[in-house]
Amino acid sequence: MKLIEIFRNPEHVKKIVDSIHSIVDTKKEYKIMEVCGTHTMSIARFGIREILPQNVKLVSGPGCPVCVIPQGEIDAIFSLIEQYDVTVATFGDLLKVPGSKGETLLSYKANGASIKIIFSPLDVVTLSREMTNPVVFIGIGFETTAPAIAALGKKIIEKDFNDIFIFPYNKTMPEVLKLLLLDKNLNIDGFICPGHVSVVTGESIYTPIVKAGKAAVIGGFEPVDILISIFEIIKQVNSEMFNVKNLYKRAVKNCGNIAALRLIDDVFEPVDSAWRGIGIVKKSGLAFKGIYERLNVFNNFSISVGDYIEKTGCKCGDVLKGYISPSVCPLMGNGCTPEKPYGPCMVSSEGACSAYYKYNMSV
Amino acid sequence: MCLGIPGRIVSMEEFSATVDIAGTTREVSTMMLADEVSVGDYVLIHVGFAIAKMDEEEAAKTLEMILEYSDEIN
Numbered sequence: 001m002k003l004i005e006i007f008r009n010p011e012h013v014k015k016i017v018d019s020i021h022s023i024v025d026t027k028k029e030y031k032i033m034e035v036c037g038t039h040t041m042s043i044a045r046f047g048i049r050e051i052l053p054q055n056v057k058l059v060s061g062p063g064c065p066v067c068v069i070p071q072g073e074i075d076a077i078f079s080l081i082e083q084y085d086v087t088v089a090t091f092g093d094l095l096k097v098p099g100s101k102g103e104t105l106l107s108y109k110a111n112g113a114s115i116k117i118i119f120s121p122l123d124v125v126t127l128s129r130e131m132t133n134p135v136v137f138i139g140i141g142f143e144t145t146a147p148a149i150a151a152l153g154k155k156i157i158e159k160d161f162n163d164i165f166i167f168p169y170n171k172t173m174p175e176v177l178k179l180l181l182l183d184k185n186l187n188i189d190g191f192i193c194p195g196h197v198s199v200v201t202g203e204s205i206y207t208p209i210v211k212a213g214k215a216a217v218i219g220g221f222e223p224v225d226i227l228i229s230i231f232e233i234i235k236q237v238n239s240e241m242f243n244v245k246n247l248y249k250r251a252v253k254n255c256g257n258i259a260a261l262r263l264i265d266d267v268f269e270p271v272d273s274a275w276r277g278i279g280i281v282k283k284s285g286l287a288f289k290g291i292y293e294r295l296n297v298f299n300n301f302s303i304s305v306g307d308y309i310e311k312t313g314c315k316c317g318d319v320l321k322g323y324i325s326p327s328v329c330p331l332m333g334n335g336c337t338p339e340k341p342y343g344p345c346m347v348s349s350e351g352a353c354s355a356y357y358k359y360n361m362s363v
Numbered sequence: 364m365c366l367g368i369p370g371r372i373v374s375m376e377e378f379s380a381t382v383d384i385a386g387t388t389r390e391v392s393t394m395m396l397a398d399e400v401s402v403g404d405y406v407l408i409h410v411g412f413a414i415a416k417m418d419e420e421e422a423a424k425t426l427e428m429i430l431e432y433s434d435e436i437n
Contacts, residue, residue: 002419002422003369003405003417003419003422004369006422006423006426007422007426012426012430015430015433015434015437016429016430016433018433018437019432019433019436019437022436022437023436036365037364037365038364038365038366063365064364065364065365066364091364091410093364119410119411120391120392120410120411120412121410121411122392122411123411140364141364141365141410142364142365144364144365144367144409144414145364145365145409145410147395147412147414148409148410148411148412151392151394151395151412194365195365195367196365196366196367196407196409196414197365199367199407199414199415200414221367224426228425228429231429231433247425247429248425249418249421249422249424249425250417250418250419250421250422250425251367251407251415251417251418252415253415257395257396257414257415259394259395259396259397260395260414263395348364350364350366
């Protein structure tokens with residue numbers, strides 16, 4: 001398809017890589033964070049790091065929803081399965097996320113628990129009509145996914161189904177971005193902003209980044225997209241003139257997707273939320289509000305979120321904050337692999353550790 | 364997780380559409396795109412929902428702009 005092919009064209013790639021090499025100031029170090037896990041995966045898959053000048057560093061951010069759910073919230077899912085006769089509906093990404101005792105949705109499924117993988121939140125309604133027990137959906141994801149989960153919520157209330165519940169684990173980007181911006185240990189020069197979050201939110205959520213004197217570029221996910229985003233960030237850093245640049249206009253409108261934003265606003269309200277490795281971030285989660293509160297699994301089953309203590313030895317927290325590269329974790333490939341992950345950054349196909357293992361360990 | 368896949372609309376209902384994704388067809392919800400799309404358009408699909416209409420003209424413009432700039436500096 002044309003829309004994909006032109007953004008993978010090797011001649012374009014070469015030209016942009018040459019341009020990047022010619023504009024970098026060799027005396028400077030450019031630290032660029034790709035916020036989104038899908039970008040992390042594309043960067044690793046297309047070998048982008050390897051073709052950049054040495055002083056251009058790409059740092060992975062916290063944009064992998066599976067990775068940032070804290071351990072206590074993961075454990076609450078297993079606690080529900082242990083105590084109640086329910087069907088758990090989930091996106092496939094969560095299947096291998098380990099609980100504190102090493103258990104996973106996959107291991108429960110193998111032992112006979114009713115775990116169903118769904119493609120779309122709307123499939124949960126169809127599934128629930130086939131099941132004889134209550135269906136609980138694990139609602140995760142950022143602004144890209146939240147409208148779809150809000151649409152599910154609306155459908156459940158509209159049809160007055162009283163046997164479908166949701167783990168309210170959605171998170172939003174603006175507040176955590178502000179936190180990363182202020183982090184002196186990180187000192188990021190520019191952000192490749194999450195393209196598909198931006199489809200929903202529009203450009204305005206990135207204004208604080210440019211106000212703080214850092215570059216914010218909205219980019220797509222093909223090699224040309226990523227390279228032009230890097231090029232634009234370097235250009236802005238060199239000129240010290242910062243503005244939110246949308247280089248993914250084929251999908252992202254300045255004002256975002258109004259219908260999607262309205263869905264989020266109808267069903268959810270901002271709430272303080274815990275991020276793995278980062279801690280509680282004010283107003284960075286989404287809680288059901290008003291008539292939708294009855295969908296919250298925690299209001300219907302006697303389960304609770306345990307403490308936020310993370311597993312000993314797992315460096316996911318530091319990886320998510322961009323403090324360390326997955327390569328320096330002692331568990332990398334040595335007790336933590338995609339087949340048997342120790343921490344969530346190795347589980348999700350777009351976790352920074354998984355990307356590193358898949359594309360860098362094997363070469 | 365925030366993966367979005369482009370698909371081409373082959374037929375439309377009021378709030379849903381059948382899309383062709385690299386040869387595979389599937390029904391997706393168009394409730395977030397209101398009246399914006401029609402048969403033949405490319406849409407970005409995420410977890411069963413079309414979340415954006417893909418604009419081929421804008422794609423070409425983005426690329427043109429960057430390549431022109433590259434020409435100037437190389």
